[in-house]
Amino acid sequence: MARRVAIVGTGQTHHKSHRLDVNGREMIHEAVTRALEDCELTINDVDAIVIGNMDHFESINCVDTWSVEGSGGVMKPILKVSTGGTTGTSVAIAAYYHVASGLFDRVLAIGWEKNSESDTTGAIITCSDPIWDRFSYSGAIPSLATEASAYMKQYGATQKDAARVAVRDRTHALNNPYAQMYNRPISIEDVMESAMLAYPIKLLDVCPRSDGACAVVFAAEEIAGKISPRPAWFKSCAARHTTTWFGDVDYDTGLLSLQRAAREAFDKAGIRSPADDLDVAELYLPYSYAGLKWIEALGFCGPGEGPRFIWDGNTDMGGKIPMNPSGGVISTNCIGATALLRVAEAALQVMGKGGKRQVPDVKNALATGFGGCWWSDVVVLSKDRPS
Amino acid sequence: MKNTELLTIRSGDTGMPYEWSIGKYGSRFFREIREHQRFLGIRCPGCGKVRVPPRRLCGPCFRELDELVELSDTGIITAFSVVNYPFIDPDTGLQRPIPYTYGYIRIDGSDNIFSHIINETDESRIKVGMKVRAVFRKPEEMEGNIRDIRYFEIIR
Ligand SMILES: [Zn+2]
Numbered sequence: 001m002a003r004r005v006a007i008v009g010t011g012q013t014h015h016k017s018h019r020l021d022v023n024g025r026e027m028i029h030e031a032v033t034r035a036l037e038d039c040e041l042t043i044n045d046v047d048a049i050v051i052g053n054m055d056h057f058e059s060i061n062c063v064d065t066w067s068v069e070g071s072g073g074v075m076k077p078i079l080k081v082s083t084g085g086t087t088g089t090s091v092a093i094a095a096y097y098h099v100a101s102g103l104f105d106r107v108l109a110i111g112w113e114k115n116s117e118s119d120t121t122g123a124i125i126t127c128s129d130p131i132w133d134r135f136s137y138s139g140a141i142p143s144l145a146t147e148a149s150a151y152m153k154q155y156g157a158t159q160k161d162a163a164r165v166a167v168r169d170r171t172h173a174l175n176n177p178y179a180q181m182y183n184r185p186i187s188i189e190d191v192m193e194s195a196m197l198a199y200p201i202k203l204l205d206v207c208p209r210s211d212g213a214c215a216v217v218f219a220a221e222e223i224a225g226k227i228s229p230r231p232a233w234f235k236s237c238a239a240r241h242t243t244t245w246f247g248d249v250d251y252d253t254g255l256l257s258l259q260r261a262a263r264e265a266f267d268k269a270g271i272r273s274p275a276d277d278l279d280v281a282e283l284y285l286p287y288s289y290a291g292l293k294w295i296e297a298l299g300f301c302g303p304g305e306g307p308r309f310i311w312d313g314n315t316d317m318g319g320k321i322p323m324n325p326s327g328g329v330i331s332t333n334c335i336g337a338t339a340l341l342r343v344a345e346a347a348l349q350v351m352g353k354g355g356k357r358q359v360p361d362v363k364n365a366l367a368t369g370f371g372g373c374w375w376s377d378v379v380v381l382s383k384d385r386p387s
Numbered sequence: 388m389k390n391t392e393l394l395t396i397r398s399g400d401t402g403m404p405y406e407w408s409i410g411k412y413g414s415r416f417f418r419e420i421r422e423h424q425r426f427l428g429i430r431c432p433g434c435g436k437v438r439v440p441p442r443r444l445c446g447p448c449f450r451e452l453d454e455l456v457e458l459s460d461t462g463i464i465t466a467f468s469v470v471n472y473p474f475i476d477p478d479t480g481l482q483r484p485i486p487y488t489y490g491y492i493r494i495d496g497s498d499n500i501f502s503h504i505i506n507e508t509d510e511s512r513i514k515v516g517m518k519v520r521a522v523f524r525k526p527e528e529m530e531g532n533i534r535d536i537r538y539f540e541i542i543r
Contacts, residue, residue, distance in 0.1 A: 125478075133502050135478065138468070247502050
């Protein structure tokens with residue numbers, strides 16, 4: 001039987017497009033220091049570290065060893081976990097496994113990225129098959145754009161529907177001083193008039209490129225309550241990674257990996273009706289159309305109902321199920337940290353530490369990760385210790 | 388250099404060459420294009436799906452495949468995007484020329500979709516569901532790689 005595990009501390013950098021004042025190690029150190037301060041522990045209290053990023057973005061291989069001065073990993077067990085866009089949720093899930101196994105009591109999960117150090121699209125293309133896909137594969141934005149083109153054809157969704165999602169996330173970022181797009185709200189007209197990057201995705205439909213890091217401290221059930229008066233219990237998680245042939249994806253069935261991961265994680269957590277049983281969601285939505293289609297995969301509404309669900313205000317602050325109080329990925333995207341930021345932000349909501357972005361009375365919070373060839377991770381956190 | 392300037396170091400522009408194995412069915416695929424200007428898929432006896440390009444393994448069924456299937460040179464657009472923004476192509480180290488249209492085509496007779504270029508960059512003249520045909524290099528110019536298919540053109 002696995003041990004119960006809780007998140008007791010989180011830390012993140014103030015995310016920017018370029019952090020020329022720090023190298024990667026120093027940036028990691030900022031997040032780790034903030035996470036340790038948050039739970040009043042020192043690096044000596046940490047039993048093991050799990051770290052991840054998109055190592056080909058900075059072209060620094062073996063970042064687990066390269067980064068030890070910043071991570072605090074000198075003379076500690078340290079593992080690198082790198083799974084593309086889902087890296088952040090993968091390091092969180094791996095840290096959970098470490099503690100749940102009973103072998104470690106306090107484990108630090110770290111995600112980071114310095115997107116400013118390379119051509120993000122060029123780097124992402126190297127994730128695709130070199131023989132078949134790399135010639136035409138065009139990185140994240142055009143790949144997501146093809147998904148959007150199929151979704152619009154299937155359900156008649158419009159560019160304006162998607163713009164509403166981008167406006168929501170950028171409006172929420174008004175409350176998050178850590179967000180790269182803090183205090184930079186936009187309107188539907190701004191989105192519609194922004195440059196067409198890859199039809200039907202426009203500049204304001206997509207995430208920025210960020211330099212940033214995030215760190216999260218996981219603790220075993222026996223000590224979590226002593227470290228934090230109100231920890232965020234790790235209730236369940238699930239990961240679904242599909243094949244890497246982009247041509248084997250069936251756009252018309254919805255985002256299958258997210259459907260399957262959500263079903264498993266919700267079953268384990270006792271979530272029967274996601275829109276009713278969850279109080280807040282921090283979702284890895286790298287572009288606006290995902291905020292329509294992927295919330296259907298999560299079961300917040302039925303297939304094709306995403307646009308109506310969004311326009312009705314259900315996902316705004318004060319709505320039925322507020323999504324991305326942090327401003328989400330559209331406001332900050334330091335890729336290796338991005339999914340861990342979703343987990344950290346969900347934890348903040350459960351712990352009541354959300355500040356201006358706090359949703360009232362959060363009991364259950366959802367975090368997701370998305371990456372690579374359409375794969376998904378799902379994490380459910382709760383105020384209540386799992387039974 | 389000013390006293391307060393924050394410096395960066397550039398890696399240089401040269402890349403490291405790699406040499407990737409295509410495998411026996413992939414090699415057959417490119418020979419079929421050169422000799423017959425048509426596609427080759429492979430059927431999985433487990434799930435019954437015909438996939439293109441042919442690969443030796445079915446991931447969902449976790450089994451080896453050997454039943455090659457001759458396909459035509461036509462298909463249907465299932466998804467596309469007109470790419471307008473510049474980026475470095477890791478294959479060449481240079482900026483990929485824009486605009487171009489990248490899309491997924493369901494090759495007639497197959498069950499999955501095939502990633503390639505469509506030679507229409509006017510958003511108003513391309514739609515999901517349109518029929519396309521592959522345009523190949525001249526056989527004597529073929530090199531046995533994905534560029535032997537120049538692009539797909541819309542059949543109007
Ligand atoms: Zn099969």
